[in-house]
Amino acid sequence: MEINATILVSAISFIVFIFIMNKILYQPVLDIMEKRRNYIDSNKNDAQQHKQQAEALISDKNSKIAEAQRKSRDIVAAKSDALKEEKTKVLNDAKDGAAKYFSEEKQHLVQQKETAAANMRFDVADIANRLTTKLMGEGIAFEPLTEQEVDEVMKKNA
Numbered sequence: 784m785e786i787n788a789t790i791l792v793s794a795i796s797f798i799v800f801i802f803i804m805n806k807i808l809y810q811p812v813l814d815i816m817e818k819r820r821n822y823i824d825s826n827k828n829d830a831q832q833h834k835q836q837a838e839a840l841i842s843d844k845n846s847k848i849a850e851a852q853r854k855s856r857d858i859v860a861a862k863s864d865a866l867k868e869e870k871t872k873v874l875n876d877a878k879d880g881a882a883k884y885f886s887e888e889k890q891h892l893v894q895q896k897e898t899a900a901a902n903m904r905f906d907v908a909d910i911a912n913r914l915t916t917k918l919m920g921e922g923i924a925f926e927p928l929t930e931q932e933v934d935e936v937m938k939k940n941a
Contacts, residue, residue, distance in 0.1 A: 900937065904930060907937065 908930070 903937065904934070
C-alpha cells in the first residue's frame with residue numbers, strides 16, 4: 784500500500800477534527816455533566832443534613848414529651864396524695880367530732896338517768912309506804928322502806 788498525501792492529509796484533518804470537536808463539543812458536555820454531578824451530590828448532602836436535623840428534632844421532641852408526661856404524672860400523684868391526706872384528715876376530724884358528740888350525749892343521758900333514779904327513789908318509797916298503809920290499814924305500824932331496799936328493787940326491775 785502506498786502512502787500518499789491524501790491519506791496523510793485525511794489523518795491530519797481527522798486528528799484536527801478530534802481536537803476541535805473535543806474543544807467545541809465534548810469538553811462543554813463533560814463540564815455540564817460534572818456540574819450536574821456536583822449539583823446532585825450537593826443536594827444529596829443537603830438532604831442528609833436535613834434528615835439528620837429532622838431526626839434530632841424528633842428525638843428532642845420525644846424527650847420533651849416524655850419529660851412533660853413524667854412531670855404531669857408527678858403533679859397528679861402529688862395532688863392525689865394531698866387529696867388523700869386531706870380526706871383522711873377530714874374523716875378523722877369527723878370521727879373525732881362524732882365520738883366526742885356521742886360521749887357528751889352518753890354522759891348527758893347517764894346524768895339524766897341518775898337524776899331520774901334519784902327522783903324516783905323518793906317517789907317509789909313514798910308510793911310503797913302509801914300502798915302498805917292502805918293494804919294493812921292505818922293503825923298498823925310498819926317500817927318504811929330504806930333507800931337500799933328501793934335501790935335493790937330498782938336494780939332488779941331496770
